[in-house]
Amino acid sequence: MEKKYYKIEDVSIKTGLTKRAIRYYEDLNLIAPKRTDSGYRLYTDEDIDKIQKIISLKESLGFSLAEIKAALELDKNVKNILSGESADITTIDNYIDMIKEQIKLINEKSNKLLTAKQRFEELLLKLNKLKDQFKEADTI
Amino acid sequence: MEKKYYKIEDVSIKTGLTKRAIRYYEDLNLIAPKRTDSGYRLYTDEDIDKIQKIISLKESLGFSLAEIKAALELDKNVKNILSGESADITTIDNYIDMIKEQIKLINEKSNKLLTAKQRFEELLLKLNKLKDQFKEADTI
DNA sequence: GTTAACATTAACGTCAAGGTTAATGTAAAA
């Protein structure tokens, strides 16, 4: 099957990022699209997936682009090892520790999110009660 | 009971923020400490709690300081209403909608965090299996 | 009473993450 290629404007529409932002991510070596002979950028579906992943990490985790780069590289290195690339046990242990660290970070954020959510839900509950009182008063 | 007051350096130590950042938050009207006659800032425990809340919102939700200000004001307005401040039903409905919006946002972030976490946990599992294979090979 | 360790404001600097503009090249459509 032939690979489909997208030009930057399509990618911009698909992802919601501006063209400037997409080029900027390339400057930071977060993505590396192919080029036509005349220099136009050509993006595959995998490139677009990666951009979506970047957006998700940015928005949900509040990661900086530098942190995202590190996380993506960790992911890639681990996948290379899993698909057969040679590695010694020390390296593997290192990656295990790094992944555990990421998971720990995510758990901390999750807990904080949960706390914030609960505070808002309490307020919501109380406001709804207040509203009910209003309605009762109207019908008396 | 007498209220205890802290000077900016103590607050800096307690919160981990720099004095510059603490003053900056005041510029943005996120906090409003009292002052001594000579102009020194005086922070109460409640001020410090609020700063901790700001830090938490910043780090977990990735909120900007402007967004944090809006969230804190929403929280304060709702609490004022709940403690007796007069309000009509339209206002209450408005606040209910705003809180629901916040909760929705938080849920979206939670889901993304969960996805990211699962991806890392999968990698961790696979890496641990690989490590076990290494150990078996050693003992043969 | 003076020195050290705090505090203040004001102003300029910095860094990340893009926005914007300019000058120019390429591809597709009329």
Place this chain on the structure above:
DNA sequence: TTTTACATTAACCTTGACGTTAATGTTAAC
């Protein structure tokens, strides 16, 4: 074939969130 709608790089601009420095005031310790 010449617009029109794309694309490119380069360079400077902007905004948020502070850092840093300077000039100066205050308080506590000696």
